[in-house]
Amino acid sequence: MRIVRALVLAALAAVAGYLLLFGGRTGAGPGRGRVVVRYWEKWTGKEAEQMMQIVDDFNNTVGKEKGIYVQYLSMSNVNQKTLVATAAGVPPDVAGLWDTQVAQFAAIDAVEPLDDLAARHGITADYYKPVYWEGCRYDGRLWALVSTPAAVALHYNKRLFLERAKELRAAGLDPDRPPRTLDELDRYATALDTFTELPGGKKQIARSGYLPMEPGWYLAYTGYWFGADLYDEKTGRLKLDDPKMVRAFEWVKNYSVRLGKDSMTEFRSGFGQFASSQNPFLVGTVAMEQQGPWMANYIENLKPSMNRWRFPKEKEKGLPLASRQANYEWGAAPFPAADPALGDVTVAPFDTLMIPKGARHKEEAFEFIAYVNRQDVSEKLNALHCKNSPLRKVSDAFLRSHPNPYIAVFERLATSPNARGVPPVPIWPEVADELGVAAQRVYLLEAEPAQALADAQKRLQEKLDEFRKRQRIRAGGERE
Numbered sequence: 001m002r003i004v005r006a007l008v009l010a011a012l013a014a015v016a017g018y019l020l021l022f023g024g025r026t027g028a029g030p031g032r033g034r035v036v037v038r039y040w041e042k043w044t045g046k047e048a049e050q051m052m053q054i055v056d057d058f059n060n061t062v063g064k065e066k067g068i069y070v071q072y073l074s075m076s077n078v079n080q081k082t083l084v085a086t087a088a089g090v091p092p093d094v095a096g097l098w099d100t101q102v103a104q105f106a107a108i109d110a111v112e113p114l115d116d117l118a119a120r121h122g123i124t125a126d127y128y129k130p131v132y133w134e135g136c137r138y139d140g141r142l143w144a145l146v147s148t149p150a151a152v153a154l155h156y157n158k159r160l161f162l163e164r165a166k167e168l169r170a171a172g173l174d175p176d177r178p179p180r181t182l183d184e185l186d187r188y189a190t191a192l193d194t195f196t197e198l199p200g201g202k203k204q205i206a207r208s209g210y211l212p213m214e215p216g217w218y219l220a221y222t223g224y225w226f227g228a229d230l231y232d233e234k235t236g237r238l239k240l241d242d243p244k245m246v247r248a249f250e251w252v253k254n255y256s257v258r259l260g261k262d263s264m265t266e267f268r269s270g271f272g273q274f275a276s277s278q279n280p281f282l283v284g285t286v287a288m289e290q291q292g293p294w295m296a297n298y299i300e301n302l303k304p305s306m307n308r309w310r311f312p313k314e315k316e317k318g319l320p321l322a323s324r325q326a327n328y329e330w331g332a333a334p335f336p337a338a339d340p341a342l343g344d345v346t347v348a349p350f351d352t353l354m355i356p357k358g359a360r361h362k363e364e365a366f367e368f369i370a371y372v373n374r375q376d377v378s379e380k381l382n383a384l385h386c387k388n389s390p391l392r393k394v395s396d397a398f399l400r401s402h403p404n405p406y407i408a409v410f411e412r413l414a415t416s417p418n419a420r421g422v423p424p425v426p427i428w429p430e431v432a433d434e435l436g437v438a439a440q441r442v443y444l445l446e447a448e449p450a451q452a453l454a455d456a457q458k459r460l461q462e463k464l465d466e467f468r469k470r471q472r473i474r475a476g477g478e479r480e
Helices: 002-022 045-060 062-066 078-087 101-107 115-120 130-135 158-163 165-170 182-192 219-226 243-259 261-269 295-302 321-325 362-372 375-384 396-401 407-414 428-443 449-474
Strands: 035-041 068-074 094-098 145-149 153-157 194-197 203-210 286-291 330-333 350-354
Touching: 035 045, 035 078, 035 362, 045 062, 045 068, 045 362, 045 375, 062 068, 062 362, 068 362, 078 094, 094 101, 094 362, 101 350, 101 428, 115 362, 130 145, 145 362, 145 375, 153 158, 153 407, 158 165, 165 182, 182 203, 182 243, 182 286, 203 243, 203 261, 219 243, 219 428, 243 261, 243 428, 243 449, 295 330, 330 407, 362 375, 375 396, 396 407, 428 449
Parallel strands: 035 068, 035 094, 203 286
Antiparallel strands: 094 350, 145 350, 153 286, 153 330, 194 203
C-alpha cells in the first residue's frame, strides 16, 4: 500500500508540476523582486481576456506598490486540476472555481478559510448581497469570495410577442409585457407555439413559446419557483422528493405531454449550440427561456441586430434606460413563480475565488482577491462580463452604462429574499447531475416525477451519508 501511495503521489506531483509550467495561457512575465501569485482560472476567449485586464490593473497598481505579481493561467477542468495539484502539495495560490465547489472543497479540506483575511480587509456580510455571502460560507466559516455573480431571469422575444399579438390577445394575454405568473407563462407559451403541417395531417413544431429543457441548465433548482427546499441543514437531509419539487417536475412533464415527447425531441435535435449564431433563442425558434445577465453579451457577439431593433446602437449613448430597452428585440423580467405570493424568485449562481490548501502565498493571494472585490474593480469586471454586482452597494454609473439594459432586473432579483443559491451540500455537483438525469427521465416520459425524484433522493442521501461517514473516519471520530 505504501508503494501504491508513493506512486500515486508521484504521479500527482508530476501532473501538478506540468500544470505549473504548462497549465494554460499565461500573462506577461513577473516583475523583478515581487512575490509571484499563481492564479488558475476557467475562463477562455473574451472572458479570459477581460479578466486579464483586471490582473494587469492589479499588477500595475496595488501589486506594484506591495511587491506582488499575479500570474494568470487559463485552463479547462480547473476544479479537477486544482484538486490534483493540492493533493500533490503544489497548489496554485488562487483558484477561480464555481459556487458548487465551495462546500465540496471545504468539506474535504482542500481550501483555506478566509474569515480573518476578509475581516482585515473590511469584507464582511454587510459588504455583500446575502445570497452570495451565504454561498461563500460552509459549516460556519468563509471559504471563498465572488469574482462574478449572476441571477436567472426570464428572457423573452418582444418581436415574436408582437407577431403573435392576435393569438395572445385571444388568450386574454398582453403582447406588450412578459408573463407575471407561471400560469400566464404556460398560456403565453401555448399562444406562441407554431407548427408546420405535414402529410397525413401530422404537425411538426416550428417554434416553441417555451421549453423547460432549453437550455435546461437550472432544472435542479426548478423547485425554488414552486417554494421547495432542496436541503435541510439541521438534519443533514436532502429534500429532493419534497411535494413542491414533485410539482415542479410535473410542470416539466406537462410540456412533453402537451407538445408530444417525440415531436419535442425531434424539434430540439435541430437546435444549434448555445454559443453559436444558431442558438434557438437567437434564431427565434424558442420565444422565452431562463438565462443569466450574460445573455446580452452573447446576443451582441452572435446576433447584434437583436440589440439594434429600432435604431443604431450608437444612438443609445446618454439615453434613459427605458429608451435603451426599446431598442432591444428581447427583454428580461423575473421568471414567474407557481405561487404569486413568491415574488422575485431566482437562483443566483456565481464564480468564486478560493485559496487552495497549502498555497505558498496566502496573504498576497488575498490581496488580489480583495482587489477584485473592491467596488470599482468588481463593477468593471462585471460590466465586462455583462453580469450584476455581488455587492450591496452599486453605483448609479454601473446601472446606467451597463451593456445589459435590463441589469436592474438582475440586481433586483439578486437582492430578493427569494434569491436562492447552491445548497451547502458537499456532494452537490453529483446531486445536480442526478437531478438533471431525473428531469430527463420525466421529460422523456420514462418515469413519473414522484418516482424519479424518490429514486434520486434514495441514491443521493445514501451517498451523502457515506461521504459524511468517511469524513468522520478520516477525522478519527469513528472506525469502519
